Structures are given as structure tokens and as C-alpha cells.
Amino acid sequence: MTHVRNAAVALVALLLLVAGAWSSWNSAQHVLLAKGREHGTLAVTDCNDETCSGRYTPEDPSSTRRTLTIARSVAAEKGVTIPVVVKPGTDEGVRAGWGGGLHAWLPLGGALLLAAPLVGGGLRLRRTAWSLAGVGGAVLVAAFFAL
DSSP: OHHHHHHHHHHHHHHHHHHHHHHHHHHHHHHHTOTTSOEEEEEEEEEOSSEEEEEEEESSTTSOOEEEEEEOOTTOOTTOEEEEEEOTTSSEEEEOHHHHHHHHTHHHHHHHHHHHHIIIIISOOHHHHHHHHHHHHHHHHHHHHHO
């Protein structure tokens, strides 16, 4: 019976980590694999509950200026200029640089924190749980300070 319980807890913890990584990769791929993608800056002019939009100025002078949207974060407010990478084929940008990379991995950081009590309490792997919580917390704190 202990093996079944351990397998169930391990499966739930693994599911949390996979879901966090999957959710993070949607934005992180554009920041981490930015070579060959369109780069520039976004001057935020308007924000709603979920997104901010503004005038995009590309690094490449031959590219067209247009309006882009970006996911709203605590650092994105009206009047701020943000370095961005444009998602191919869209008018949506992703914050570039260290701040953007850490912001993109926030779901994984949260999943690591959520999985830590399962690993520590359910699987009795205390050191592993503290490691998961430490890494998850470090991602969240680093993203807070990088933004």
C-alpha cells in the first residue's frame, strides 16, 4: 500500500512540475531562443487588467513600427519603455533580457513551491523538498527584483 501512495504522490508532484514547465515555455521560448527574432522596445501607452499595449520601435530600421501588446506585470505601466522580443506572426511581445526570462519562468517557480510539500510530506524526501522550495522561491524573488 505504501508503494501505491508513493507512486500517487510522485505522479501528482510530477504533474505539477510538467504543467509549470509547459506553461512557462510558451513565453520562455521567445526569450531564450531570441536569435533571429524581431527585437525592439515597447513604449507602454495603455494597460488593462491583463495586457498592456503601446508603440513598438524595432531595432532593425527596415522593420515597420506598429502597436504591440504585452502581458501585464507589476513593472509594465503607462509611460514605461520595455525591451521586447516579438512573437513570430503576431502583434504580441514578450519582455526581453533577464527580467523577461525570469518573468517567463514564474509558473515553473510556483509549481516548484507547490510540489515541495508533496515531496517532503508525501515521499519523505525532506532535502529534495527543501531544494525544490529553494529553487522555486529563488525564481520568484529574482523575478521580483529583476522587474
